[in-house]
Protein backbone atom coordinates (compact mmCIF):
# COMPACT_ATOMS: atom_id res chain seq x y z
CA UNK A 1 0.00 0.00 0.00
CA UNK A 2 1.29 3.47 -0.83
CA UNK A 3 2.41 5.39 2.23
CA UNK A 4 0.09 8.36 2.78
CA UNK A 5 1.88 11.64 2.22
CA UNK A 6 2.73 13.96 5.11
CA UNK A 7 0.81 17.19 4.79
CA UNK A 8 2.43 18.75 7.84
CA UNK A 9 5.86 18.00 9.18
CA UNK A 10 7.46 19.57 12.25
CA UNK A 11 11.13 18.89 12.92
CA UNK A 12 12.82 19.55 16.28
CA UNK A 13 10.47 22.39 17.06
CA UNK A 14 11.02 24.40 20.22
CA UNK A 15 8.92 27.29 21.53
CA UNK A 16 9.99 29.55 24.35
CA UNK A 17 7.64 32.44 25.21
CA UNK A 18 8.85 35.49 27.08
CA UNK A 19 6.73 36.65 29.98
CA UNK A 20 7.99 39.81 31.69
CA UNK A 21 11.42 39.01 30.22
CA UNK A 22 11.35 35.58 31.83
CA UNK A 23 11.59 32.67 29.37
CA UNK A 24 8.63 30.28 29.50
CA UNK A 25 9.47 27.05 27.65
CA UNK A 26 6.35 25.57 26.04
CA UNK A 27 7.66 23.00 23.52
CA UNK A 28 10.95 21.08 23.53
CA UNK A 29 12.37 19.63 20.33
CA UNK A 30 9.04 18.29 19.13
CA UNK A 31 8.90 16.35 15.87
CA UNK A 32 5.68 15.11 14.32
CA UNK A 33 4.27 14.16 10.93
CA UNK A 34 0.60 14.53 10.06
CA UNK A 35 -0.64 12.40 7.19
CA UNK A 36 -3.39 13.23 4.76
CA UNK A 37 -6.71 11.95 6.15
CA UNK A 38 -5.54 11.86 9.78
CA UNK A 39 -8.13 12.47 12.52
CA UNK A 40 -5.99 13.34 15.51
CA UNK A 41 -6.71 14.26 19.12
CA UNK A 42 -3.94 16.24 20.77
CA UNK A 43 -4.23 15.62 24.50
CA UNK A 44 -2.29 16.43 27.66
CA UNK A 45 -2.60 18.36 30.91
CA UNK A 46 -3.28 22.07 30.91
CA UNK A 47 -0.09 23.91 29.92
CA UNK A 48 1.45 20.90 28.17
CA UNK A 49 1.72 22.76 24.85
CA UNK A 50 -1.34 21.70 22.82
CA UNK A 51 -2.45 25.17 21.72
CA UNK A 52 1.17 26.16 21.13
CA UNK A 53 1.67 23.20 18.79
CA UNK A 54 -1.59 23.92 16.89
CA UNK A 55 -0.63 27.58 16.51
CA UNK A 56 2.80 26.65 15.15
CA UNK A 57 1.46 24.04 12.72
CA UNK A 58 -1.12 26.56 11.49
CA UNK A 59 1.42 29.36 11.07
CA UNK A 60 -0.30 31.61 13.62
CA UNK A 61 2.94 31.79 15.57
CA UNK A 62 6.59 30.95 14.90
CA UNK A 63 8.81 28.43 16.66
CA UNK A 64 11.88 29.60 18.56
CA UNK A 65 13.85 26.95 16.69
CA UNK A 66 13.14 24.03 14.37
CA UNK A 67 11.36 23.79 11.04
CA UNK A 68 7.77 23.21 9.90
CA UNK A 69 6.47 22.26 6.47
CA UNK A 70 2.89 22.57 5.25
CA UNK A 71 2.75 20.47 2.11
CA UNK A 72 5.95 21.21 0.23
CA UNK A 73 6.33 24.64 1.74
CA UNK A 74 8.65 25.30 4.65
CA UNK A 75 6.61 27.88 6.54
CA UNK A 76 9.23 28.71 9.16
CA UNK A 77 11.27 30.63 6.61
CA UNK A 78 8.37 32.69 5.24
CA UNK A 79 7.79 36.38 5.79
CA UNK A 80 4.58 37.65 7.38
CA UNK A 81 2.68 38.19 4.16
CA UNK A 82 3.57 34.84 2.65
CA UNK A 83 2.68 33.10 5.91
CA UNK A 84 -0.73 34.81 5.96
CA UNK A 85 -1.26 33.53 2.42
CA UNK A 86 -0.45 29.94 3.49
CA UNK A 87 -2.95 30.27 6.34
CA UNK A 88 -5.62 31.61 4.02
CA UNK A 89 -5.10 28.93 1.36
CA UNK A 90 -4.24 25.83 3.33
CA UNK A 91 -5.26 26.02 6.99
CA UNK A 92 -8.72 25.99 8.57
CA UNK A 93 -8.91 27.23 12.15
CA UNK A 94 -11.80 26.60 14.52
CA UNK A 95 -11.36 28.58 17.71
CA UNK A 96 -12.76 27.62 21.08
CA UNK A 97 -14.82 30.81 21.27
CA UNK A 98 -15.89 30.41 17.61
CA UNK A 99 -14.62 33.87 16.51
CA UNK A 100 -17.50 34.43 14.10
CA UNK A 101 -17.97 37.97 12.81
CA UNK A 102 -20.92 39.26 14.92
CA UNK A 103 -22.40 41.60 12.29
CA UNK A 104 -22.45 38.96 9.55
CA UNK A 105 -25.07 36.25 9.07
CA UNK A 106 -24.17 32.55 9.26
CA UNK A 107 -24.09 32.47 5.46
CA UNK A 108 -21.87 35.56 5.20
CA UNK A 109 -19.51 34.19 7.85
CA UNK A 110 -19.01 31.04 5.78
CA UNK A 111 -18.60 33.04 2.58
CA UNK A 112 -16.06 35.39 4.12
CA UNK A 113 -12.88 33.31 3.70
CA UNK A 114 -13.88 32.48 0.13
CA UNK A 115 -14.32 36.21 -0.48
CA UNK A 116 -10.75 36.79 0.74
CA UNK A 117 -9.61 34.00 -1.57
CA UNK A 118 -11.21 35.75 -4.53
CA UNK A 119 -13.89 33.12 -5.23
CA UNK A 120 -16.67 34.63 -7.34
CA UNK A 121 -19.97 35.55 -5.76
CA UNK A 122 -22.14 32.84 -7.27
CA UNK A 123 -19.78 30.01 -6.32
CA UNK A 124 -19.29 31.49 -2.86
CA UNK A 125 -22.98 31.51 -2.18
CA UNK A 126 -23.56 28.04 -3.61
CA UNK A 127 -20.69 26.51 -1.61
CA UNK A 128 -21.68 28.26 1.64
CA UNK A 129 -25.32 27.13 1.30
CA UNK A 130 -24.25 23.57 0.51
CA UNK A 131 -22.00 23.42 3.58
CA UNK A 132 -24.53 24.94 5.96
CA UNK A 133 -27.15 22.45 4.78
CA UNK A 134 -24.72 19.58 5.04
CA UNK A 135 -23.95 20.59 8.62
CA UNK A 136 -27.63 20.66 9.55
CA UNK A 137 -28.06 24.43 9.57
CA UNK A 138 -30.72 24.74 6.87
CA UNK A 139 -33.11 27.60 7.64
CA UNK A 140 -30.58 29.39 9.87
CA UNK A 141 -28.53 30.97 7.07
CA UNK A 142 -29.59 34.56 7.73
CA UNK A 143 -29.18 34.44 11.51
CA UNK A 144 -26.37 36.35 13.17
CA UNK A 145 -24.10 34.49 15.61
CA UNK A 146 -25.91 35.85 18.70
CA UNK A 147 -29.15 34.31 17.35
CA UNK A 148 -27.61 30.83 17.26
CA UNK A 149 -26.86 28.32 20.03
CA UNK A 150 -23.27 27.49 20.95
CA UNK A 151 -23.43 24.21 19.03
CA UNK A 152 -24.85 25.95 15.96
CA UNK A 153 -22.17 28.65 16.11
CA UNK A 154 -19.48 26.00 16.37
CA UNK A 155 -20.90 24.26 13.29
CA UNK A 156 -20.85 27.57 11.39
CA UNK A 157 -17.21 27.94 12.48
CA UNK A 158 -16.44 24.46 11.09
CA UNK A 159 -18.29 25.28 7.85
CA UNK A 160 -16.22 28.45 7.54
CA UNK A 161 -12.99 26.54 8.18
CA UNK A 162 -13.67 23.91 5.52
CA UNK A 163 -15.25 26.27 2.95
CA UNK A 164 -11.78 27.36 1.95
CA UNK A 165 -10.88 23.72 1.17
CA UNK A 166 -7.87 23.74 3.48
CA UNK A 167 -5.30 20.96 3.60
CA UNK A 168 -5.86 20.66 7.32
CA UNK A 169 -8.40 21.85 9.90
CA UNK A 170 -7.20 22.72 13.43
CA UNK A 171 -10.01 22.98 15.98
CA UNK A 172 -8.78 24.11 19.43
CA UNK A 173 -10.92 22.38 22.08
CA UNK A 174 -13.95 22.24 19.76
CA UNK A 175 -16.38 20.81 22.32
CA UNK A 176 -15.23 22.81 25.35
CA UNK A 177 -18.21 25.17 25.34
CA UNK A 178 -20.84 22.68 24.17
CA UNK A 179 -23.28 20.44 26.02
CA UNK A 180 -22.60 16.75 25.50
CA UNK A 181 -25.27 16.30 22.81
CA UNK A 182 -24.02 19.24 20.70
CA UNK A 183 -20.44 18.10 21.23
CA UNK A 184 -21.27 14.62 20.08
CA UNK A 185 -23.12 15.92 16.99
CA UNK A 186 -20.13 18.11 16.13
CA UNK A 187 -17.79 15.12 16.36
CA UNK A 188 -20.12 13.04 14.15
CA UNK A 189 -19.99 15.78 11.58
CA UNK A 190 -16.21 16.16 11.61
CA UNK A 191 -15.76 12.41 11.42
CA UNK A 192 -18.11 12.28 8.43
CA UNK A 193 -16.13 15.01 6.64
CA UNK A 194 -12.98 13.07 7.42
CA UNK A 195 -14.33 9.77 6.12
CA UNK A 196 -16.27 11.02 3.11
CA UNK A 197 -14.07 13.87 1.92
CA UNK A 198 -10.73 12.94 3.43
CA UNK A 199 -10.47 16.24 5.34
CA UNK A 200 -7.58 16.09 7.81
CA UNK A 201 -8.30 17.22 11.38
CA UNK A 202 -6.04 17.83 14.37
CA UNK A 203 -7.97 18.96 17.45
CA UNK A 204 -6.73 19.72 20.95
CA UNK A 205 -9.04 18.45 23.66
CA UNK A 206 -9.62 17.52 27.29
CA UNK A 207 -12.87 15.75 26.43
CA UNK A 208 -12.77 11.92 26.73
CA UNK A 209 -15.61 11.60 24.19
CA UNK A 210 -13.48 13.41 21.61
CA UNK A 211 -10.43 11.26 22.40
CA UNK A 212 -12.61 8.17 22.07
CA UNK A 213 -13.57 9.16 18.53
CA UNK A 214 -10.12 10.13 17.31
CA UNK A 215 -8.21 7.69 15.12
CA UNK A 216 -4.80 8.82 16.31
CA UNK A 217 -3.98 10.23 19.74
CA UNK A 218 -0.91 12.36 20.42
CA UNK A 219 -0.12 12.92 24.10
CA UNK A 220 1.87 15.92 25.20
CA UNK A 221 3.43 16.38 28.61
CA UNK A 222 5.60 19.32 29.65
CA UNK A 223 6.06 20.34 26.03
CA UNK A 224 7.12 16.91 24.81
CA UNK A 225 5.28 14.21 22.89
CA UNK A 226 5.13 11.26 25.27
CA UNK A 227 2.94 9.00 23.11
CA UNK A 228 1.62 8.92 19.54
CA UNK A 229 -0.75 6.04 18.89
CA UNK A 230 -2.91 5.05 15.98
CA UNK A 231 -6.05 3.09 16.75
CA UNK A 232 -6.75 -0.04 14.76
CA UNK A 233 -9.30 0.57 11.98
CA UNK A 234 -12.80 -0.09 13.32
Ligand SMILES: Nc1ncnc2c1ncn2[C@@H]1O[C@H](COP(=O)(O)OP(=O)(O)OP(=O)(O)O)[C@@H](O)[C@H]1O
Pocket residue numbers: 017018019024025026044045046047048049050051052053204
Ligand atom coordinates in the same frame (compact mmCIF):
# COMPACT_ATOMS: atom_id res chain seq x y z
N1 LIG B 1 1.57 33.95 24.81
C1 LIG B 1 2.17 33.32 25.81
N2 LIG B 1 3.08 33.97 26.58
C2 LIG B 1 3.71 33.34 27.58
N3 LIG B 1 3.53 32.03 27.91
C3 LIG B 1 2.62 31.35 27.19
C4 LIG B 1 1.89 31.94 26.11
N4 LIG B 1 1.07 31.01 25.58
C5 LIG B 1 1.26 29.88 26.29
N5 LIG B 1 2.19 30.08 27.26
C6 LIG B 1 2.70 29.07 28.21
O1 LIG B 1 3.18 27.97 27.44
C7 LIG B 1 2.84 26.73 28.06
C8 LIG B 1 1.98 25.89 27.10
O2 LIG B 1 0.73 26.54 26.91
P1 LIG B 1 -0.41 26.00 25.92
O3 LIG B 1 -1.49 27.04 25.90
O4 LIG B 1 0.20 25.59 24.65
O5 LIG B 1 -0.91 24.70 26.71
P2 LIG B 1 -2.22 23.81 26.49
O6 LIG B 1 -1.77 22.40 26.58
O7 LIG B 1 -2.92 24.24 25.26
O8 LIG B 1 -3.08 24.19 27.76
P3 LIG B 1 -4.69 24.20 27.97
O9 LIG B 1 -5.10 22.76 27.95
O10 LIG B 1 -4.84 24.83 29.33
O11 LIG B 1 -5.27 25.03 26.86
C9 LIG B 1 2.15 27.09 29.37
O12 LIG B 1 3.14 27.12 30.39
C10 LIG B 1 1.62 28.49 29.11
O13 LIG B 1 1.50 29.21 30.31
